[in-house]
Amino acid sequence: GNSVTQMEGPVTLSEEAFLTINCTYTATGYPSLFWYVQYPGEGLQLLLKATKADDKGSNKGFEATYRKETTSFHLEKGSVQVSDSAVYFCALSTTNTGNQFYFGTGTSLTVIP
Amino acid sequence: EAGVTQFPSHSVIEKGQTVTLRCDPISGHDNLYWYRRVMGKEIKFLLHFVKESKQDESGMPNNRFLAERTGGTYSTLKVQPAELEDSGVYFCASSQVVGREQYFGPGTRLTVT
Helix, strand or coil: EEEEEEEECCCEECCCCEECCCEEEEEECCEEEEEEEEECCCCCEEEECCCCCCCEEECCCEEEEEEEECEEECCCCCCHHHHEEEEEEEECCHHHHHHCEEEEEEEEEEEEC | CCHHHHHHHCCEEECCCCEEEEEECCCCEEEEEEEEEEECCCCEEEEEEEEEEEEEEECCCCCCCEECCHHHHHHHEEECCCCEEEEEEEEEEECCCCHHHHHHHHEEEEEEE
16 A cells, blocks of 8 residues: 655754655555645645656755655755744655545654754 | 635534534635544545545545535535544645645644543
């Protein structure tokens, strides 16, 4: 079946620190991979995506590379800001499951000045 | 362009009562999805509409949940009668094309006491 496993939180970092949030997946077929972010009081927003192996998604300084050999899609940012404090969700969708999304449990990030 | 909206933002009801959640997708989006996040766990798929038809309702937990999408526009999700384990955040999402990005609403936080 399809599932996503992401690192447990909460994560607390100082401003300008390096961020990695691990995400691994199992999937039937050929999944597309996504990172969504939920800022306090808001809905989920797409942060970045990758639709095939070796693709790199990037946005707002965040990056993630679709690694088929390790079934991973780790989220990274070189220098976090206080405004990056949010909950981050890794997700996948596959064409053979009606394109419903499968999400991880979410990782809460707090960046302190 | 207006995003996905959901109403209410919060609902607190007693066990055994009925609650109806509403979702207004982005105009022109034929695909509408409902998801639920129980406290601290992953966001789980409930069902998928294409226009007014239920494409996939494999995630609906039981027959106390009834989803409708009259006329292929807004959708409602009714829980009757509500149980304690129904508490969580209910998200709605829409997409123009299956397989593309899903746009999420802010969610409805349901608390059953």
